[in-house]
Amino acid sequence: MLIYLEIALRLILAMCIGGGIGWERARRHHPAGIRTHMLVAIGAAVVMLLGGQTAGVFVGTANSDPARLGAQVISGIGFLGAGTIMKEGRSVRGLTTAATLWVVACLGLSMGAGQYAIAIGGFLVSMISLRMFKMPRYEISLLCSEQGCSLEELCKLLELEEANISNFSCRSYDAQWMKVRFELYLGWKQRDVSTSELLRQISSIESVSQVEIDAI
Known part of the structure; x- marks a missing residue:
């Protein structure tokens, strides 16, 4: 015993x-x-x-x-x-x-x-x-102006080397804004990219507002 x-x-x-x-x-x-x-x-x-x-x-x-x-x-x-x-x-x-x-x-x-x-x-x-072996993964949602928002610009900005965007959705929020949501998967070389850096990059687009980033 x-x-x-x-x-x-x-x-x-x-x-x-x-x-x-x-x-x-x-x-x-x-x-x-x-x-x-x-x-x-x-x-x-x-x-x-x-x-x-x-x-x-x-x-x-x-x-x-x-x-x-x-x-x-x-x-x-x-x-x-x-x-x-x-x-x-x-x-x-x-x-x-x-x-x-x-x-x-x-x-x-x-x-x-x-x-x-x-x-x-x-x-x-x-x-x-x-x-x-944790690869950074983020869920990003934002409001984008319908007049000045370029989805191509947004994708180009976030398409970092080895990064992937998936589950992209876009819908009308009101008369002036669209609600955009997507998931961003960063590669091995971008595993040290911080949430604040992503927020800074996305906020640099003039037609973007109310950015929310969640690590998942």
Whole structure:
């Protein structure tokens, strides 16, 4: 049987791992943040600890496999991940956050089972994946004067090297303005372009007003 200190260590480490990945999501203003990821990791660790502690009680029965509880965590985490996925028009958000919740559950199970190297290694690789391979993606909406707005000028200004524009929509806002919305995907060379720089470039067009930029 595990001593209480070992149980506490596994739970605390699971909380730290979940919090680390949750921090990365929270700083980008995604739906599931630090507390959600912490709770998922802690809950998964508790389930794995419970399975290990009670395995001896059911020896010789169909319920003697401690991994069965962990398997239910992996299959059940889908409902939480589904809550972070949102579809707006032709774009889908939240897939990465849903994946991080699933990964955190797996890391929590590893920590609960006492597999520290697997849990910490998985955490480090996950953070590298989230931090290094994030390609900037922005949702941009603005008002454009119908008399002076040139969509070609706008596209030319934002067509940075390796960048792509998708989900472009344009509709009449009132007698003088059009509502323009699109998604901008920056390439590897533009991954350091800031939101303020994009705002400055778009605002430099005289016929553009009320620019809104959201990182997605």
